[in-house]
Amino acid sequence: QRFMGRENQTWMSEFILLGLSSDWETQVSLFVLFLAMYLVTVLGNFLIILLIRLDSRLHTPMYFFLSVLSFVDICYTNSTVPQMLLHFLSARKSIPFHSCVFQLYVSLAMGSTEFFLLGAMAYDRYVAVCHPLHYTAIMHGGLCLGLAAGCLVAGLSNSLMQAIIIFQLPLCGNVINHFACEMLAVLRLACVDISFNKVMVAISGFLVIMLPCFLVLFSYARIVAAILHIRSAQGRRKAFTTCTSHLTVVSMCFGTAIFTYMRPVSGSTAEQEKMVALFYAVVTPMLNPLIYSLRNKDVIGALGRVVGKFSEKR
Numbered sequence: 001q002r003f004m005g006r007e008n009q010t011w012m013s014e015f016i017l018l019g020l021s022s023d024w025e026t027q028v029s030l031f032v033l034f035l036a037m038y039l040v041t042v043l044g045n046f047l048i049i050l051l052i053r054l055d056s057r058l059h060t061p062m063y064f065f066l067s068v069l070s071f072v073d074i075c076y077t078n079s080t081v082p083q084m085l086l087h088f089l090s091a092r093k094s095i096p097f098h099s100c101v102f103q104l105y106v107s108l109a110m111g112s113t114e115f116f117l118l119g120a121m122a123y124d125r126y127v128a129v130c131h132p133l134h135y136t137a138i139m140h141g142g143l144c145l146g147l148a149a150g151c152l153v154a155g156l157s158n159s160l161m162q163a164i165i166i167f168q169l170p171l172c173g174n175v176i177n178h179f180a181c182e183m184l185a186v187l188r189l190a191c192v193d194i195s196f197n198k199v200m201v202a203i204s205g206f207l208v209i210m211l212p213c214f215l216v217l218f219s220y221a222r223i224v225a226a227i228l229h230i231r232s233a234q235g236r237r238k239a240f241t242t243c244t245s246h247l248t249v250v251s252m253c254f255g256t257a258i259f260t261y262m263r264p265v266s267g268s269t270a271e272q273e274k275m276v277a278l279f280y281a282v283v284t285p286m287l288n289p290l291i292y293s294l295r296n297k298d299v300i301g302a303l304g305r306v307v308g309k310f311s312e313k314r
């Protein structure tokens with residue numbers, strides 16, 4: 001069977017994705033819904049990057065990390081959503097083998113990078129609240145660039161390792177019960193024992209999800225302690241509002257990821273995995289710019305100034 005599996009893998013040129021629904025009317029409705037969400041995601045994140053780039057008042061570590069997060073979200077959503085939209089209107093939902101490998105690699109890399117990045121952003125907020133007088137000295141440009149690069153390298157490395165291990169497995173079929181080439185969904189096609197892969201998923205989950213989560217919890221424990229020592233109510237409110245947007249995004253991302261990837265592979269169903277993947281591919285990248293902009297006076301102010309400049313030129 002192992003030999004047959006490896007032989008099958010050599011001539012397997014494509015995978016068939018079952019998607020979210022087989023009903024045509026449902027697929028058309030989902031296409032319209034997710035197309036609207038996709039456009040909001042791409043335009044919203046691009047607008048965040050543009051505003052931070054154009055407004056010198058936003059050239060701070062916090063907004064640098066936010067612009068990197070928006071870039072990661074654009075890459076993440078583009079790795080799966082355009083193909084998913086195309087498949088909603090297609091009778092045959094196929095994806096070439098190499099495209100499937102690339103899709104799994106990019107989506108997993110961007111997802112991993114986002115968790116590390118949220119950890120780095122938590123550290124930035126910790127320094128801002130707990131060491132305000134030394135903030136500019138500690139969070140200098142070199143450190144910010146180093147942290148962002150480190151998050152990206154860690155995410156890419158984790159994804160490369162997982163992709164190599166997964167696609168070396170002999171696969172007994174080419175029908176994936178998912179809307180994309182997702183790690184756990186592809187693993188279900190293996191026709192050999194995947195105990196080693198389950199261990200690697202657990203180790204990867206701990207390093208990529210739990211370590212940044214511990215950093216976030218530690219940072220916010222120190223932040224809350226520091227805020228409680230601020231005497232004025234206005235000072236406490238100001239310190240807390242600088243963290244609420246990040247805390248909202250962190251709660252969504254880590255909560256869902258821990259629920260999915262920190263359980264045994266056999267403990268989650270294909271439908272649950274689809275919903276979680278959909279949340280990360282469509283909902284989170286769309287909500288990030290909305291959460292960070294609607295709750296942030298600096299971003300709204302920057303938007304007003306940029307629009308004002310363009311109005312004057314016209």
